[in-house]
Amino acid sequence: MKTHVMDLRDGDRLRSDIFNRAGLHVLPAGTSIHKEEIALLIRHSIEYADIFEREEQDSFTGLNREQFMQRLKADYDRTVKGFQAIFLEALTTGKINQNMVDERLKPMVEMFDHSKDVVSLMIMFSEEDVNIYNHSLQVGLLSYYLASWLGYSREECFQIGKAGCLHDIGKSKVGQELRNQTEEMNLAQKDEMQRHTRYGYEIIRDSMPDIAPALVALQHHEREDGTGYPQGLNADDIHPYSKIVAVANRYVDLTAADRINGKPGLLTVLKKVYDLGFGELSERAVQALTRQLLPHFVGKQAKLSNGETARIVWNNPTDYFRPLVQVNERFVDLSVERDIVVEEIMM
Template sequence: MRAHIMDLQPGDKLAQDVFNNFGLNVLSQGTVLNDREISRLLQHQIDYVDIEERIEPGLPDSSQNSNHHGADKLLPVFEDALQGISELFVNAMAEGKVQSEDVDRTFTPLVEGCRTEKDVVSLLVALNDKDDYTCQHSVQVGMISYYIAGWMGYSEEEAQQVGKAGFLHDIGKCRIDYQILNKPGKLTEEEFETVKQHTLHGEEILRESLEDEMYALVALQHHERFDGSGYPHGLKGEEIIPAARIVAIADIYSAMISSRVYQEKQDLLHVLNELYELSFHKLDPIITQTFIKNMIPNFIGKKVELETGETGTIVMTNPSDFFRPLIQVGEEFIDISRKPDKGIKDIQL
């Protein structure tokens, strides 16, 4: 049976050899897949493979849209995480710190769910319609940071630590006036200077709360930029700790795909293109392009709404332009890299 890379499960067995675009044999027929092999297929930008029929009862095949159901099953975990981060913000504002056990109780179930669900796009779409932007954003950044760290080769323990740092990166906003954070128009210079203080507040709160300095440094540095144009200290390049560079990418991606009082959400592929441009000056290029490379296969099979109002399905990535894929609309196949009027407006489950 033909299976998309995002539908593969540990224990699946390859029915045919798998070759990459350069003709290199990536995995051989008969290989039993585990997380390492699936990650290897992702690294070689393999979209589909042939696997033997699954004989275990209850295992879904790719035609059952298992990614959709996976995201749906995690919705209660999302809701608990949203409630948990909200309580952490309240406690940080009232007590000047958070309790480590409260953080773990909130974040651990979320990361356990992320570990078993490889389709990051479905997770982001499922979590992208919540009313409380600050809480939704914190949960998304924690998830994305965890995935990026894993794709960068971090151990599971290290990836969870980076994910937790992303989850807590905005904790300093508990000390920023709610009216400023949710202002529908452009901030004044004075208001923006106030908002920028959340990095310093976050560092202070997390130094009081957690033993590992990394969490405080991520809260402090996640708005620093590779070219030195960020804040609060204008750090550049290697002066920014790796975890903060990861969280910065997750932070920007989540912010740009989310609806906010002063900004309409942008489609997930368009935002990846924006990140690609930023990787040449403001963001760590290796981390950013690792993120993009691992996100692209997630879009195969996703339903889209085009700017023309038409709806279709992404069926193939475009090797010359990852961000403008081949889309099937009815019986027609549209290469939107050649049709500017057929841009993607929205991506759905």
């Protein structure tokens, strides 16, 4: 609905992109409106914004940041346990209960709709011990965010998020010993592991009428340059939802700790995903991820490769992953100081 900027409320969500009179892109569709966004619209002399219909006031109003994050963490842990039950059902019956999935996911999505600090959420999730259940939930929630940043409707965002949560359901049919194996797999083991995409397709196809989540389970390891599996599809043949979930899945995969180097920093992970957007992954989805996450790094504390702790002050528009940082009273431009990098972003 078309609303005057002075009538916008905290939590309103844009239905469409906003441009100023000079044609400059000010805010993307899907943005959650708060006082900073309203101030930005006023500075650009924008009078009206097209927002989604408002829903009834929720139970999150009045929570401070710490209370909100505590509640989010509790809901997250509860939802992970719920997905464990969903995977067990898939293992024992070969099917899943769609209503159970919806019931587990909707509370998390409602909380995500009220959080602006995406980076803090990503940091919180990356601190979890990785298993198939919280991996699936993280991919689903990031897929939900990505879909909203790409301008999908609220209902489509939920469906894409749900498909993301179910993308690895086929692994319920892969032996736990193989799933947990840390050593390099032989060819037979790799072949069996890759079959989880087809197993997932079959489980979802037999459980719900919508074919899109089944295609996501089948295609989330396909790559736009044809190097993926199981079918070696090219960009034009991959379902749009699958492209979004593939980006979310790769991002979450890369945040996992490495046996040799430990857990990588979020900026390092984002840079790797950004590079994959030039061939393997959907450039549009990768650009949305980069464009939305980078501004949230500003103001965050960061650990530098030289051991110093800094605060990120500004993102360099010509070198996204080498920001201007402040160390005590000293400013350091990492696009100039090439021997120093950001190793870790902190909440």
